[in-house]
Amino acid sequence: MTDKEHDRNSTTQLTARDSRELLTRSWMKAQPSVFAFVIASTPQFSDAEDLLQEVAAEVAIRFDEYDPKRPFLPWALWVAKIKIADFYRLKKRERLVFAGEAIDALAAACTRVQSLMSEEQGALEHCLKETTGRTRQLLLLRYAEDLKPRQIAKRLSMSAAAVRVTLSRARSALGKCVEQRLGRKTS
Structure with a gap:
């Protein structure tokens, strides 16, 4: 098995139950940031809601490609970028509102916000214990x-x-x- 195949099958080394649990917990944590990213990338809220469902389905389908040693949110945002590009291709928009570097910058901002939220959540949990x-x-x-x-x-x-x-x-x-x-x- 090549290194690439080993990396690709990293989630298959988990039991099916562990893999589902990892997917569920990771998605629940990342979903608000992914949704913010999708909302910022689409013209209408209803499009964003539909697109989020497509992203969630695609994340579940591709989850065996995810490397659990790496952060989940950037990977989920990568999947979202693909679905957003498909959305605009299907809509046959002449101009993309967010393309290339702009959409990458938006994804990076969502990742930073998620990190800040995690820090704040950790601090809140500590304070609640006191x-x-x-x-x-x-x-x-x-x-x-x-x-x-x-x-x-x-x-x-x-x-x-x-x-x-x-x-x-x-x-x-x-x-x-x-x-x-x-x-x-x-x-």
């Missing part, structure tokens, strides 16, 4: 269980106003903690 007591309980009820302040108030025998104030303070404290973890100045 949150304890009633505040942590309120945050879990609001965001993990998706309860409204009125529902939380009823469950914890609090007023809805007290729940809203505590959640507001908790979000503010989490925001400051995240900014500090990322080395940014807070105002």
Whole structure:
């Protein structure tokens, strides 16, 4: 087997279940950035929605070509570029709004944004681990269980106003903690 064939079959060395799980987790993380890229590359939102579905299908079909040792987002954006080029070819547009270097720059920007989001998510997870007591309980009820302040108030025998104030303070404290973890100045 050549090195190229070995690289190409790298995802086939995973079990089918592991491969599906890797695809699912990778796509869920990359999908917002891929969608932003597709939206910026197409003239209408409805076209972008349709194109995103095509990109998702193509990513799933080609997943055995993906090298899990490399970042997923740039690979998914490469697939998106192919689907966008196909879209414009089928539409027979005379001028491409995004071509060549412009579409590459857009893909690079999406990759940078995804990286920043990952850093912020890591910082938020750290800050959430430091949150304890009633505040942590309120945050879990609001965001993990998706309860409204009125529902939380009823469950914890609090007023809805007290729940809203505590959640507001908790979000503010989490925001400051995240900014500090990322080395940014807070105002």
